[in-house]
Amino acid sequence: MTEYAAVARGVTKTFGRTLALDDVSIEIRAGESHALVGRNGAGKSTLVSILTGMQTPDAGEVSFFGEPAPPVADSSAWRRHVACVYQKSTVVPELSVAENLFINRQDLGGGLISWKKLRLQASELLETYDVAVNPESLVSTLTVEQRQLVEIARALSIGSRFVILDEPTAQLDGPAIERLFDRMRSLQDKGVTFLFISHHLQEVYEVCQTVTVYRDARHIVTAPVAEMSKPDLIEAMTGEAGGLNVPSGDDRPSSPEEVLTVSALSGDHFSDISLSARKGEVIGLAGSASSGKHEFAETVYGLRKPSAGTISVNGSVVRGGDVPAALKAGIGCVPRDRHHQGLVLDLSIAENATMSTAGAFVWPSAQRSAGSTAIASYDVKAAGPDQPVSDLSGGNQQKVVMARALAGDPSVLVLINPTAGVDVKSKESLLGVVDAQARRGKAAIVVSDELDDLRVCDRVLVLFHGQVVREFARGWRDQELISAIEGFAEEMDTAE
Numbered sequence: 461m462t463e464y465a466a467v468a469r470g471v472t473k474t475f476g477r478t479l480a481l482d483d484v485s486i487e488i489r490a491g492e493s494h495a496l497v498g499r500n501g502a503g504k505s506t507l508v509s510i511l512t513g514m515q516t517p518d519a520g521e522v523s524f525f526g527e528p529a530p531p532v533a534d535s536s537a538w539r540r541h542v543a544c545v546y547q548k549s550t551v552v553p554e555l556s557v558a559e560n561l562f563i564n565r566q567d568l569g570g571g572l573i574s575w576k577k578l579r580l581q582a583s584e585l586l587e588t589y590d591v592a593v594n595p596e597s598l599v600s601t602l603t604v605e606q607r608q609l610v611e612i613a614r615a616l617s618i619g620s621r622f623v624i625l626d627e628p629t630a631q632l633d634g635p636a637i638e639r640l641f642d643r644m645r646s647l648q649d650k651g652v653t654f655l656f657i658s659h660h661l662q663e664v665y666e667v668c669q670t671v672t673v674y675r676d677a678r679h680i681v682t683a684p685v686a687e688m689s690k691p692d693l694i695e696a697m698t699g700e701a702g703g704l705n706v707p708s709g710d711d712r713p714s715s716p717e718e719v720l721t722v723s724a725l726s727g728d729h730f731s732d733i734s735l736s737a738r739k740g741e742v743i744g745l746a747g748s749a750s751s752g753k754h755e756f757a758e759t760v761y762g763l764r765k766p767s768a769g770t771i772s773v774n775g776s777v778v779r780g781g782d783v784p785a786a787l788k789a790g791i792g793c794v795p796r797d798r799h800h801q802g803l804v805l806d807l808s809i810a811e812n813a814t815m816s817t818a819g820a821f822v823w824p825s826a827q828r829s830a831g832s833t834a835i836a837s838y839d840v841k842a843a844g845p846d847q848p849v850s851d852l853s854g855g856n857q858q859k860v861v862m863a864r865a866l867a868g869d870p871s872v873l874v875l876i877n878p879t880a881g882v883d884v885k886s887k888e889s890l891l892g893v894v895d896a897q898a899r900r901g902k903a904a905i906v907v908s909d910e911l912d913d914l915r916v917c918d919r920v921l922v923l924f925h926g927q928v929v930r931e932f933a934r935g936w937r938d939q940e941l942i943s944a945i946e947g948f949a950e951e952m953d954t955a956e
């Protein structure tokens with residue numbers, strides 16, 4: 461008889477007039493990696509909140525390894541059944557790795573904390589799960605990948621053998637993603653079960669055995685991954701036949717007029733990079749997390765100060781390391797982390813959408829009007845401009861970030877991971893905005909780890925160890941680009 465790590469049957473959940481889950485079910489076999497996919501607003505987050513004891517369903521039942529779920533009030537019992545590693549980390553940066561591993565469990569006996577014993581047990585726990593970090597290190601010094609592994613180790617130490625990974629790869633580069641997948645496979649061999657939630661559909665095929673699709677708060681299909689093609693999976697998610705429709709820009713008009721000029725720019729993790737972007741041109745930047753691509757883009761829009769070189773917009777030099785100066789010069793930005801850099805979650809859509817233009821007093825009526833325009837222009841699914849952005853799905857939050865970047869009608873757009881953590885339709889919408897803005901004559905730099913994001917570009921520059929090592933014109937092949945990203949550019953040149 462098949463053993464299930466987690467089962468939800470007939471689950472319904474409403475929030476006011478919003479039906480978040482409509483009689484949905486999911487059965488997750490012990491020892492497998494089971495993918496849960498769907499567009500933003502499909503009900504995935506609500507199901508996770510129910511599977512982790514954060515919400516009580518209006519109807520239906522949940523069980524773990526054949527036992528009914530504990531009462532919601534018994535948080536300790538829930539932690540022994542299930543753990544969740546969220547896209548937004550839950551570790552405490554100011555504490556050490558050891559303290560985070562045993563947070564709220566520091567009393568290891570005798571009523572007092574034995575720091576020596578705590579560090580020893582932390583070392584043993586990290587060694588058990590092959591997590592190569594120093595237990596005395598502050599979590600704030602760890603990489604995103606290391607923080608995730610600490611969270612997984614903490615969950616397993618409590619006794620849970622069912623782990624939910626919610627968008628775990630959103631901030632990881634290719635090699636880090638592969639290491640995470642290897643760790644997942646190793647833990648599966650030891651009896652750990654994963655519910656894997658991702659908008660990156662290719663990852664589903666790489667690491668999962670079963671996939672469940674939700675759409676519009678309903679269960680659509682559950683099937684073995686090997687038996688579901690990617691077009692069929694997208695159709696199940698969207699209700700429409702076909703795959704991802706990304707604007708190629710083939711018919712975009714070109715112009716010889718330079719808008720952005722970067723000359724011999726050096727800074728954190730990159731050096732001596734020069735490029736120019738013409739009106740209507742979209743340039744992609746690709747590379748690993750250590751390539752310097754993020755740091756270069758953040759230097760262009762003023763978040764980091766360059767150590768050498770200049771940045772000019774429409775012929776005028778922009779003061780480095782000064783975001784207000786970059787905005788004034790006509791550089792708009794979608795930063796790489798919308799939660800910490802792109803939005804103020806407690807503020808409204810209208811307040812967030814106009815934030816980059818609020819150098820002077822903005823009348824509330826004008827602010828609300830701008831918020832309404834953003835909702836209409838970027839297809840934000842919201843109750844109105846006064847709704848807090850914290851209430852929105854990830855895809856709609858990202859659309860608000862895009863609206864804010866464009867609010868001042870900039871000449872140059874710097875877009876870092878512009879479609880991170882969004883569904884297929886939101887991805888199409890956001891990349892469509894990039895294409896539309898380029899057709900209006902704006903220059904854009906798109907920095908992304910997702911190849912689909914780069915298909916909107918006229919050319920793609922690959923960075924490796926802080927240097928531009930290769931340039932690809934539109935029409936590049938995946939294998940060529942990936943090889944250059946992984947550092948095989950010289951070998952490819954030799955082979956040619």
